[in-house]
Amino acid sequence: MSITSLRAGIIGTGFIAPVHIEALRRLGVQVTAVCGSTANAQATADKWGIPEIYGNYDYRAMYASPNVDVVHITSPNKLHVEQALAALAAGKHVVCEKPLGMNAKETARVVKAAAKAKTVLAVNYNCRFFPAILQMRAAVQRGDLGRIIHVQGHFFQDWLLKDTDYNWRVLASEGGKLRAVGDIGTHWIDAVSFILGAQVESVFAKLETFHKRRKRPRGEVKTFAKVDPKTMVSYPVDTEDFASVLLRYDNGVHANAAISQVAAGWKCSLALGIYGSEASMRWDLQQPNEIYVGRRDEPNQILQRGTPGFLEDVAHFTDYPGGHPEGFPDSHKMHYRAIYEHIASGRKTPLLFATAPDGHHEVKICEAVLKSAAVGKWVTVS
Amino acid sequence: MSITSLRAGIIGTGFIAPVHIEALRRLGVQVTAVCGSTANAQATADKWGIPEIYGNYDYRAMYASPNVDVVHITSPNKLHVEQALAALAAGKHVVCEKPLGMNAKETARVVKAAAKAKTVLAVNYNCRFFPAILQMRAAVQRGDLGRIIHVQGHFFQDWLLKDTDYNWRVLASEGGKLRAVGDIGTHWIDAVSFILGAQVESVFAKLETFHKRRKRPRGEVKTFAKVDPKTMVSYPVDTEDFASVLLRYDNGVHANAAISQVAAGWKCSLALGIYGSEASMRWDLQQPNEIYVGRRDEPNQILQRGTPGFLEDVAHFTDYPGGHPEGFPDSHKMHYRAIYEHIASGRKTPLLFATAPDGHHEVKICEAVLKSAAVGKWVTVS
Amino acid sequence: MSITSLRAGIIGTGFIAPVHIEALRRLGVQVTAVCGSTANAQATADKWGIPEIYGNYDYRAMYASPNVDVVHITSPNKLHVEQALAALAAGKHVVCEKPLGMNAKETARVVKAAAKAKTVLAVNYNCRFFPAILQMRAAVQRGDLGRIIHVQGHFFQDWLLKDTDYNWRVLASEGGKLRAVGDIGTHWIDAVSFILGAQVESVFAKLETFHKRRKRPRGEVKTFAKVDPKTMVSYPVDTEDFASVLLRYDNGVHANAAISQVAAGWKCSLALGIYGSEASMRWDLQQPNEIYVGRRDEPNQILQRGTPGFLEDVAHFTDYPGGHPEGFPDSHKMHYRAIYEHIASGRKTPLLFATAPDGHHEVKICEAVLKSAAVGKWVTVS
Amino acid sequence: MSITSLRAGIIGTGFIAPVHIEALRRLGVQVTAVCGSTANAQATADKWGIPEIYGNYDYRAMYASPNVDVVHITSPNKLHVEQALAALAAGKHVVCEKPLGMNAKETARVVKAAAKAKTVLAVNYNCRFFPAILQMRAAVQRGDLGRIIHVQGHFFQDWLLKDTDYNWRVLASEGGKLRAVGDIGTHWIDAVSFILGAQVESVFAKLETFHKRRKRPRGEVKTFAKVDPKTMVSYPVDTEDFASVLLRYDNGVHANAAISQVAAGWKCSLALGIYGSEASMRWDLQQPNEIYVGRRDEPNQILQRGTPGFLEDVAHFTDYPGGHPEGFPDSHKMHYRAIYEHIASGRKTPLLFATAPDGHHEVKICEAVLKSAAVGKWVTVS
C-alpha cells in the first residue's frame, strides 16, 4: 500500500493543526476531514480544500466517516486520552499530540488499548525527526561518541514571560500540573531518551513559578495569539514557569536540563549536548541543520544536514540537499512519513516514532518530577 | 476566487520539481498534472497522487488539458522560452524557472507575449520570498538603513568543485554561456535589486574557469545526484567556475558579488550585506531565519523571523512563529502564495514576484557580464 | 601614588605565573622577584628580565626582600593559605590564586588575618574583570534586565577527558576534595555572584567521576603539558570529573550550573545566561568580546566590547576599541589594574575584586556541594 | 643575545603607541624612551614608567640616546619615511608603522637604505602574526587546501560612517591619497599575500567617496577619540570611503576584497576566505581564535587556536592554551617577538615579518589601485 492512499482526519484547528495538514499534503497523504468549532472547522476546510467538515467539536461523527483512516488529535491536553481511546475503538490509526494525557493513570489506559488495537498509535514527539536528532542517535548507536558521560541542555522560550501572556497551558486543569516541563521539557527528555536509546530511571527537580498571579482574557485563545491586556482578569498560577531537572538514565548517564518559558530572547530553543568519551554533539532546534561535533585531539566539526556523513544515516528523513535549510515544518513531515509508512507497510518499517508506552513513560517522568520538587530528593520513575 | 480552486501542471521531474509540488500542496493548490520522461512522470504522479500524466516530455498535450490553470516549467534552461511561449499561447498562467531563457533575444519574445497575455507569467526567483529578504526590502523602503552606500556578498556553492562533478549546467549549450553567474549569481542580483528597488545599470566582471576540462557521465543526470567516475568521458569546459561581479545600480549604489560553484565547504550560501548611512543588514540563505543588523552607535541586532519588528512587514509571507525555523521549501511556498493570490485576485495584489521584464533584465545583465569580462571594462546594461 | 611605583614578587612558575607577569608589565608595574624551584625561577627571571630570584621554593626569603610590595601566589592550592598568611605577616599585599585554600577551616584564618592587616589581599577570580562580566553586573544593578528570574550555564573543559590526562588537581590531597567544581566551578559561581550582587544561600549537587582510575606520570607536571602514557602509573581517582550544581541565591534567584572537565570539544567555556523579566544576557568566555542580549518584544542584540553602551560602564577596564578583540590575558591585566589602583590609592577605589571573605565563601560553597552530593538533598551554606 | 637586553624607543603617543609599549613589555623587552609632543610624551612615560622622554617631537634627540636599540615609529603616515631613514642612518633597528610611506618614490628610498643597513627594518603589518594567519599560511604551503582557486573577503569598519567623524587619515595630505584601501585594505592584501606566498601582479579597483564633504574639529585628534560636532568646520573629502578591489596574484589566484570605513556595525572586521581544490579556510579578525575549514566531502571544521593541529605550526607565536582567547594585543606581541628574535639572533630566524620591500610593494599596489579606478581597467603593479 502507498501512503497516498491513506486519508487523514484532523481534530483541532489551532496553532499546531495546520502544521499537521501541511506536512501531510507534502507527503501526498489526503486530508479528508477536519473537526473543531463549527466556524473554525469551516475556515480550515476552506483554506486547504478539505472535503469533510465536523463542527461542534464532534469528533465521534468524524470517526464514523469511512473516508478517514488516521486521526490526528491536536486538541488541548485534557482531551487527548478520551479522543484517542475512542479513535482506537473506532478502528482508526491515531497520531496524538503530546503529552499523551494528563496523568499516568489515564495514559495507562491508552497503553492497554493500543496494545490490543490492530491500528497504530503514535505520539507527536516530532523532534525525533529532525534529521540532526536521527543523526545523533545513529552516531551514539554506532559508538562515534564513545561511552556517553553526560548530557546537558535546555528548552527555553519566552512567550509566557509577561504576566499578561496567557494560554490554556498555564492552567493545571487544562494542560496538566506540570507546565514548562510538561509542555516543552518532555520534548527535551523524549529527544534525549531517543538519542541515547535509554530510559529515565530517576529524577531530581526544582520547579519555580515567577509570576504567582497572571492576567488572562475571557474565552478561548489560540496559541501564540495576541490579546489586549485591558480586557483581562487576574488569577493565581498553579503551574511552574521554569525548572531545573536532573535525570539519571538506566544506562548510568546523567543529564541536566534547564526548562523555562520565561527566558527572554529565546523563542523556541531546544538545545542539547551529548558528551561522550570520544566526542560530543551539540544541537539547537533554532539552527536545526547543523550539529556541532566537539573533539579533544582533533578539530571540532560542523556536521551539516544533507552533506556527506549526515546523509547515509538519515537519507530517508531529509529531502533537501546541503545548504538548502529545512526547518520545523519539515520535522513534522518526516515524522508523519515514518508513521504513515509504518501503517502502509503493515508495521514492517522500524519503529522510530513515539508509541503509547513512550508517551506514558513521559507522563510518569512528569509525575516523578512533581514529587521530587515537593520532597527535595531524587525520585525513582516507577 | 480562492487559490484552492487553481490547478497546477508541472513540467519536469528533476531536483526542483518536487519543491514546487510540495509547496503547492501546502497552499491547498491542486496539482493535477505532471509532464516529463514517461517513467519519471509516472513515478512522480505515484509519489504524490497526481491524476494526469504526460510522458515523452509532451508538454503540449498537458497544455491541452482543461484541468491545468497554471504551468510550472522546471525543465533545463534551454527549454524555458519555447515552453513558456506555448503556455501563454494556450492561455495558461506560467511559473517559469530561472533563468527565463538562454539569451536576451529569446527572452524579449517572452516579454512581448506576456505583455499581451491575459494570464500571469512569473519567473521563479523564489529567494525574494524568504521573509528576511522581504523584510530587508521593507526596511530599505522605509528608510531604516538611511541612504544606501554599498552592497557586498557572495553566492558560494561547492557541488561543482571536483572535475568529476557533472550537471547539464556546465555545458553552455544546455544552461547558457554564463554558468556560475547565470545559475546562482542571478539569484543574488535579483534579490539585491528587489531589496533596493533599483536596477543594474552597468557591470564589471572577471570570470574564471578553474577546471579547463571536466569529466562527465553519459546520459541525463539529475541535479545533485552522484555518478561513478569510471564511466565518465572528458570534455572541455566552456562556462565559468567562479566570478567577481561589480555592479552599479541606477540609484548610484555600488555592489560587489563573488560567485563560485567551487568554494569548498559552502553548500548554498547566498549571503549579502546592505550597508546604509544609518544601519546595515546582513543575511545568509543558510541561516534564513535571522537578519544581522549592524549599527554604529547602538548595539548590533539579530532580527529573528516571526518576532516583533519582523512580523508586521512580512506577516503574510511567513506562517511559523519565532524560533520555529522555516527553510528553503518555505520560500517556494511563499513565492507561490504571492503568485497564486495574484492570479486568484485578478491581478489585484501587489506585484512582488519577478515578471517577464525582470527575467529578461537578468539575462541582459548576464550578457553585459560576459562582455565586460571579455573587454576588461565596465559595460552598460543596454 | 602611581601603580608604576609598586613592585611585585611572584611565587610559582607554572601555567598561570607568566599570565600574572605579563599582565603586570603591561600595567607598568615592576616585577622585581620570582620564587620557585631553583631552575624554573632562574629560567623565568631570564625570560622576563626579573632581577631577584628565590630558588628552592623559598618564599620566606622573597618576603624578606625590601623590593617586593605585592606577593602573587600562583602555587598549587594546598600552599595558598600558608603562603598568604606569611605574606600578610610580612606586611605584603597579596594576590592569591583561587581557591583561597583547601577547606573553610583554613581559609577562615586568612579572613581573620586579612581583616587585621594594613595590606590588601585579593583572590584571583580574574573572570570578574572580563569587561563583559563588569557590563552584565552594571546592567543588573541598573535594572536593565528587570527582576532576575534564573541563571543557567556551564563551565566545560576537556583537558582531563582521557584517563591518561594528569594534573595535580586530580588528587584531593593536592587540589582539594572537589575538583571540577572547585577548580573551575568556583569561577562560574564567583562570576554569577558578582554579577547578581548576591550570595549563595543553599546548594544541591550531583557529582560524578567518570574515570574511577586514571594513569599518571611520576613527578611534577605543569598544567596543560603533555606526557608520554607509557611512563605512567595507575591510581584511584578521589575527585569528581563533572557535576550538576543547583544554587539558591539570597535574593531568591535560582541558578543551574553544569560543570565538566570531560566535555569533548570545549576547551575553556565558562558560559552563563542571566534571565530577567525585561531581558536576558548571555556570554561565553571563549568569545569574550560579545554579550548576547535576549529580549521578548524587541530584537535581540549583540553588545560588543568597546562600542557605545558597553564603554561607559567599563571604560576603565578595557583598553582596546570595538572590533579589536581583547582576550583572557587582558582579564588578568584589568584585574590587577583594579587591585593595584586600590593599593596605590590607599584603598579608595571601589572594591570590585574578590577579597578574603569572598574566597572563604567560595570554599564554604564547595563544602556544601560535597555534603549535598553525599546526602542527595539541598544543603544550606553555613 | 636575549631579547630582554634589547631596548626600545617609541615615536608617537596616539592610539597605536601604547599597543607597542604593552606588547614589548610582555616580551621582557625594555622600553627606555618615548618621543612625542612634550605633554603626551611625559604622560606616556609616567603611565608606564619609561625613563627617557623626548618632547617637541624631537625624534633625532631620541636617536642620539645610547639606550635605544630599536625605534618604533607610530606617527602619522607622512612622517614615516623621514623618521625611518634617519633611524637607519643612526644605526637603529626600526619597526615602522604601516604604510611605509606616502608614495612609492619615497618608499623606494627606504628599500635602498634598508638594504645597505646593518640593522633590521620591519613594517608593522601585525596581522601576519595572528596565529590563525600563520596557520593558514602553513596550511597553504603544506598543500592542505590543494591548489588555490580564489580568495574573497573584506575589511570593514564603521568609525568614519558619519560626516562628523574625523581623523587625519581622511586628508590625502596626511594619510595618503588612498584612505580606506591604504589604511586598512593594505592589511588585507598583505595578509593574503603572506598566506599565499605570492605577490600581486595586477589590480582592478572601484573607489567611492560617500561623503563628498565632511566636518572636522580644529587641531590634532587621537584615533578613535570623540569630538563635539558643534566646534567643527566643513571640508571637501579627497580620499575614498569604500572600494572594491580585484587582485591577480603572480601564481594566477584571483582575489576580491571589499574595503569600507562606512560599513555600519562592523568595527574592525578583516575577513578572508582562501578557497582551494581540497578545502577552504575562513577567518575574521573579530573572532581571531578560530579558523573555519570548509570541505566538500567531509564535515566542515572549526580549527581552534591552541588545540591540536593548530599548535604545531604556530606554537612559537601563541602563548595561551585552547579556549583561553588571545586578541588584537597578542598579535602585536607575537609580531615583535619575531622581529626582536630576528635582531637578537643576528638575523638567523626565518623572516616572517614584512620588510622594506614588502612595505614598498604595498605602496605600489596602492598606486596601481588609484590608477585602475581612474581608467576603469586592470592595471599592472609595476
Ligand SMILES: NC(=O)C1=CN([C@@H]2O[C@H](COP(=O)(O)OP(=O)(O)OC[C@H]3O[C@@H](n4cnc5c(N)ncnc54)[C@H](O)[C@@H]3O)[C@@H](O)[C@H]2O)C=CC1
Ligand atoms: N508537537 C509539537 O511541536 C506541538 C504540540 N502541541 C500540542 O498540540 C495540542 C494543541 O496545542 P495548540 O495547537 O498549541 O493549541 P491551540 O489552543 O492553538 O489549539 C487547540 C485547538 O483545539 C481545539 N479544541 C478545543 N476543544 C476541543 C474539543 N473538545 N474537541 C476538539 N477540538 C477542541 C480548539 O478549538 C483549538 O483549535 C496540545 O496538546 C499541545 O501540547 C502544540 C504545539 C507544538
Ligand SMILES: NC(=O)C1=CN([C@@H]2O[C@H](COP(=O)(O)OP(=O)(O)OC[C@H]3O[C@@H](n4cnc5c(N)ncnc54)[C@H](O)[C@@H]3O)[C@@H](O)[C@H]2O)C=CC1
Ligand atoms: N529557483 C531555484 O531555487 C532553482 C531553480 N532551478 C532551475 O530549475 C530548472 C531545472 O533544474 P533542476 O531541477 O536542477 O534540473 P534537473 O536536471 O534535476 O531536472 C530537469 C528536469 O527537466 C526534465 N526535462 C529534460 N528535458 C525536458 C523536456 N524536453 N521537456 C520537459 N522536461 C524535460 C528532466 O527530465 C528533469 O526531470 C533549471 O532551469 C534551473 O535553473 C533549479 C534549482 C533551484
Ligand SMILES: NC(=O)C1=CN([C@@H]2O[C@H](COP(=O)(O)OP(=O)(O)OC[C@H]3O[C@@H](n4cnc5c(N)ncnc54)[C@H](O)[C@@H]3O)[C@@H](O)[C@H]2O)C=CC1
Ligand atoms: N585564575 C585563573 O584563571 C587560574 C588560576 N589557577 C590557579 O593557579 C594555581 C597554580 O595553577 P597552575 O599554574 O595551573 O599550576 P602549575 O602546576 O602549572 O604551576 C604551579 C607552580 O607552583 C610551583 N610550586 C609547587 N610547589 C611550590 C612551593 N612549595 N612553593 C612555591 N611554588 C611551588 C610549581 O613549581 C609550579 O611552578 C592554582 O591554585 C590554580 O587554581 C590556575 C590556572 C588559571
Ligand SMILES: NC(=O)C1=CN([C@@H]2O[C@H](COP(=O)(O)OP(=O)(O)OC[C@H]3O[C@@H](n4cnc5c(N)ncnc54)[C@H](O)[C@@H]3O)[C@@H](O)[C@H]2O)C=CC1
Ligand atoms: N598596525 C596597526 O594595526 C595599526 C597601525 N596604525 C598606524 O599607526 C600610525 C599612527 O596611527 P594612530 O596611532 O592611529 O594615530 P594617532 O593620531 O592616534 O597618533 C599619532 C601620534 O603621532 C604623533 N605625532 C604627530 N606628529 C608627530 C611628529 N612630527 N613626530 C612624532 N610624533 C608625531 C601624535 O602626537 C600622535 O601621538 C599610522 O601610521 C597608522 O597607519 C594605526 C592603527 C593600527
